Amino acid sequence: MEDMDDERMAERIDFSTLDPSNNQLRWARTIDGVVAQALAERRKRLSIEAQLLRWARPVLAVAAGLCLVAWTASLVTTSRSAQTTSQQPAWQTLATWAANNQIPEPGDLVGTLRGN
Amino acid sequence: MLTHDETADLVRRAQRGQADAFTGLVRGFLRPAYAIALTVVGRAADAEDLAQEAFLKAFQSLDTCREPEHFAAWLFQIVRNRARNFLDSRRLRDVAPQGARILEFITPASESAGMREALLAALAALDVDQREVVLLHDLENWTHAEIGEALGISEVYSRQHLFQARQLLRARLDGDGEPTKLAAVDQGPQRSSASRMKGSEGKHGRHG
Secondary structure (H helix, E strand, C coil), X not given: CHHHHHHHHHHCCCCHHHCHHHCHHHHHHHHHHHHHHHHHHHHHHHHHHHHHHHHHHHHHHHHHHHHHHHHHHHHHHHXXXXXXXXXXXXXXXXXXXXXXXXXXXXXHHHHHHHCC | CCCHHHHHHHHHHHXXXXXXXXXXXXXXXXXXXXHHHHHHHCCHHHHHHHHHHHHHHHHHCHHHCCCHHHHHHHXXXXXXXXHHHHHHXXXXXXXCCCCHHHHHHCCCCCXXXXXXXXXXXXXXCCCHHHHHHHHHHXXXXXXXXXXXXXXXXXXXXXXXXXXHHHHHHHHHHXXXXXXXXXXXXXXXXXXXXXXXXXXXXXXXXXXX
C-alpha cells in the first residue's frame, strides 16, 4: 500500500511554504535552543534534588535526636507525676489504717513516717 | 521517521539524562510536533513556539512516559493540550469580534505569504483529524502506519482522511473554493476573506 502512496507522490500537497525547516540554519538553532533549555532545566531540577538529598540525612538525624529527647522527657514527667499521685500524706495513711483496724508492718510504718 | 526501537532507545537514554538523546528526539519530532500544533492554532509562528514549549514540557515529565516506543503519541497529546490552552487564552485576551477567529489561519506576510495563506486558509476548511493526517503525510512524509499509531487511528482511517483532505485542499487551492482567492490578495483584504471563510470556522471550532 505504501508503494501505491509512492506512486501517488504527485498527488501530494506541497506544504513546503509551511515547512519551518526551510531555513536550515534557523531550524538548527531552534533545535539546539530546545535541547539546551531542556538540559539546563534538567540540571536545575537535579541540583535541587541533590541539595535536598544532601541535607536530608543531617535533618533526619537532628529530627530523630529531638524525638528521642522529647520521648525521654515525656517518660520522666510521666513517672514523676505517677509517683506524686501515688504518694499520700503520712497522716492520711495512718488514718486509713486506723479506720480499717489495720495493723501495719513495721517497715510500712517506718516508710510512711519517713515519707517514702 | 525514527523506528520504534530507535525512539524507545532515545527516550530511555534521555530519561537517564544523555544529551545526545535529547538532540535525537528533538530532531526527530520537533517538526511533527509543529505540524500538530499548526492544525490547532493555524499560525506558523505560534505553532513553532508551541511545539518548542511542548517539547520542554515533555522533557520535564519524561519519566512519566511509560511507553517510550509510543513517544510520538504521548508528545502529540501534550502539543494538542498546550495548543488548545493557547487558543483559549488568546481568545480571552484578544476579545475578538465575531468571525475574527478565522484569522487564526492567516499568517504574517513573507516572501511566500500568498501561498502560505492559501494553504492555511484551505487547511482551515478541514477538520482537525484531516489536517493532522495530511500534514504528517505530505509535510512529514510519515506512512499511514506511523500516522495511525501516533494519532490512535487505523491505517484505513488515515488513508480516508488523507484522500478527503487532499480532495478538499485541491478543490480550494485550484480555485473551486473561495479561499484560493486569498493567494491573490495581500494582507489588506483579510477581513473580507475571513468573512468568506466563515463556513469553515464551525469545523475548526468543534474540533479545536
